[in-house]
Amino acid sequence: METQVPTLAIVGHPNAGKSSVVATLTENDRIAIDKRAGTTTRSDQYPVEIDGKTVLRFIDTPGFQNPTDILEWFQRHPGGTDLARAFLEAHRHDHLYSHDCALLKPIAEGAGIILVVDGSKRIKEKDRTEMELLRLTGRPRMAIFNNLSANDKYLAAWQDALNKSFNSVRAFNAHRATYAERIALLNALKAIDQRWEPMLDETVRAFERDWQRRIEQSVTSLLELLREALTFKVVKIVKANELDSDRDREKIRQHLTENLQEGLRKLEQKTQAEIREHFKHHVWNVSPSSLLVKDLFSDEVERRLGLNRHQTVLASAAAGAATGGAIDLGVGGLSFGAGTLIGAGLGSVLGVLGTSQLAKLDIQRTLGVERFTLGPVSNPRFPFILLDRSILYCARAMNWAHGRQAADESAPNRVPDQTAKVQQGFTEALAGEDHKALAKFFAAARKGKDCAQEQRVREIIRSVLQDLSNDKIDSRAHL
Numbered sequence: 001m002e003t004q005v006p007t008l009a010i011v012g013h014p015n016a017g018k019s020s021v022v023a024t025l026t027e028n029d030r031i032a033i034d035k036r037a038g039t040t041t042r043s044d045q046y047p048v049e050i051d052g053k054t055v056l057r058f059i060d061t062p063g064f065q066n067p068t069d070i071l072e073w074f075q076r077h078p079g080g081t082d083l084a085r086a087f088l089e090a091h092r093h094d095h096l097y098s099h100d101c102a103l104l105k106p107i108a109e110g111a112g113i114i115l116v117v118d119g120s121k122r123i124k125e126k127d128r129t130e131m132e133l134l135r136l137t138g139r140p141r142m143a144i145f146n147n148l149s150a151n152d153k154y155l156a157a158w159q160d161a162l163n164k165s166f167n168s169v170r171a172f173n174a175h176r177a178t179y180a181e182r183i184a185l186l187n188a189l190k191a192i193d194q195r196w197e198p199m200l201d202e203t204v205r206a207f208e209r210d211w212q213r214r215i216e217q218s219v220t221s222l223l224e225l226l227r228e229a230l231t232f233k234v235v236k237i238v239k240a241n242e243l244d245s246d247r248d249r250e251k252i253r254q255h256l257t258e259n260l261q262e263g264l265r266k267l268e269q270k271t272q273a274e275i276r277e278h279f280k281h282h283v284w285n286v287s288p289s290s291l292l293v294k295d296l297f298s299d300e301v302e303r304r305l306g307l308n309r310h311q312t313v314l315a316s317a318a319a320g321a322a323t324g325g326a327i328d329l330g331v332g333g334l335s336f337g338a339g340t341l342i343g344a345g346l347g348s349v350l351g352v353l354g355t356s357q358l359a360k361l362d363i364q365r366t367l368g369v370e371r372f373t374l375g376p377v378s379n380p381r382f383p384f385i386l387l388d389r390s391i392l393y394c395a396r397a398m399n400w401a402h403g404r405q406a407a408d409e410s411a412p413n414r415v416p417d418q419t420a421k422v423q424q425g426f427t428e429a430l431a432g433e434d435h436k437a438l439a440k441f442f443a444a445a446r447k448g449k450d451c452a453q454e455q456r457v458r459e460i461i462r463s464v465l466q467d468l469s470n471d472k473i474d475s476r477a478h479l
């Protein structure tokens with residue numbers, strides 16, 4: 001084992017949530033976690049790598065099997081010996097202590113210790129035994145509360161007992177911990193062994209750079225999605241003699257609308273897969289009540305995300321004025337200029353996406369064929385809705401702890417994605433100037449053109465994503 005790479009063994013009772021803590025700390029959702037005790041039977045190493053370099057190592061261990069025996073054995077042996085190593089040598093082949101030996105092995109090899117406890121349960125004799133035997137190993141050690149319920153009746157007693165034997169005692173919840181809390185834990189590890197300080201400082205900086213890089217990659221994915229979605233169109237060519245009536249044309253329109261929607265759904269899904277990859281998610285169980293699983297073209301999504309009507313009109317007017325074209329608010333196949341629209345009363349003009357037009361149908365007749373083209377999307381609200389939903393997806397990817405594989409209703413999402421809880425889209429909370437910049441970017445994207453606003457748009461989205469991952473969430477008015 002390279003000594004300069006800080007290595008921490010995660011220890012505790014069977015089922016204390018040790019593997020869940022390791023999964024969250026290493027962003028590895030493939031680690032076996034189960035409600036049954038005894039899931040982990042050997043010590044497994046989980047290196048944290050940044051740019052191909054191992055900067056930190058966590059070791060998942062089985063729960064203590066016979067803590068009382070270990071403590072008694074330690075107490076019978078003279079101080080100054082490396083007790084973990086001595087115990088291991090004496091019990092290496094004793095099947096009765098197989099889990100204990102697996103647990104003590106990394107400690108004997110020099111790993112620091114993170115003890116995981118459930119501070120919501122009453123403290124028992126066994127807990128005190130484990131604390132004492134870990135103290136006797138003489139290794140740098142931290143204790144963390146991974147509380148499985150909100151009960152805080154016993155917390156003071158735990159604090160008291162742990163403070164006596166551990167260099168640092170902190171809360172770290174495997175299901176709720178965010179990026180910021182992971183960084184805070186790494187910083188706290190510096191205090192338990194000063195030799196680690198330079199390496200951990202570097203690790204924290206590497207983590208921060210890596211996180212910024214992921215946010216940047218996500219912004220790129222989102223801009224790419226918007227560009228692709230806003231140029232996407234569907235075409236059907238039919239022989240004129242196969243078209244009897246307007247009913248046939250209406251059927252083609254419906255068919256093309258379905259294709260257009262399906263194509264846009266696919267583009268969204270492709271981007272979602274990229275975002276999961278940026279944030280290392282392989283397990284992705286979203287509850288059916290989440291707005292993220294509703295159809296992109298459903299009323300719920302349309303109602304809860306995107307700009308409001310007033311904002312849409314103002315933003316589109318600015319973008320329309322800039323490009324010198326009329327604004328198509330795409331309602332019932334009619335096209336309104338800004339003046340007409342405002343004069344007509346906003347309420348009656350902008351409907352939900354389901355009833356208003358997503359894109360215009362163009363029909364060209366030449367040489368005995370009719371060429372039907374639907375798209376690209378001209379509805380001015382749609383890109384705001386798509387962007388909002390993508391931001392919501394990023395928010396979940398950024399804030400969903402990798403150790404949270406099972407459903408856990410007790411831990412609300414950092415950024416609510418339950419349909420009933422989403423009161424407003426992210427773009428709606430932005431300033432009018434930002435709406436205009438976005439609208440101009442969308443207008444240029446529709447034409448497949450570069451946009452002078454692109455840098456600005458990047459900054460807007462980056463800043464929203466940074467806020468959502470920096471624990472500033474509670475200060476956002478709409479959440």
Ligand SMILES: Nc1nc2c(ncn2[C@@H]2O[C@H](COP(=O)(O)OP(=O)(O)OP(=O)(O)O)[C@@H](O)[C@H]2O)c(=O)[nH]1
Nearest residue numbers: 014015016017018019020034035037038039040175
């Ligand atoms: N509600 C809640 N449940 C948790 C939390 N952390 C872990 N669990 C659950 O506790 C159970 C045990 O988690 P594991 O991570 O497998 O525990 P372990 O300590 O590794 O267990 P063994 O390997 O069997 O010793 C699983 O059902 C987890 O989903 C948490 O923070 N909150």
Ligand SMILES: [Mg+2]
Nearest residue numbers: 018019039040
């Ligand atoms: Mg385990």
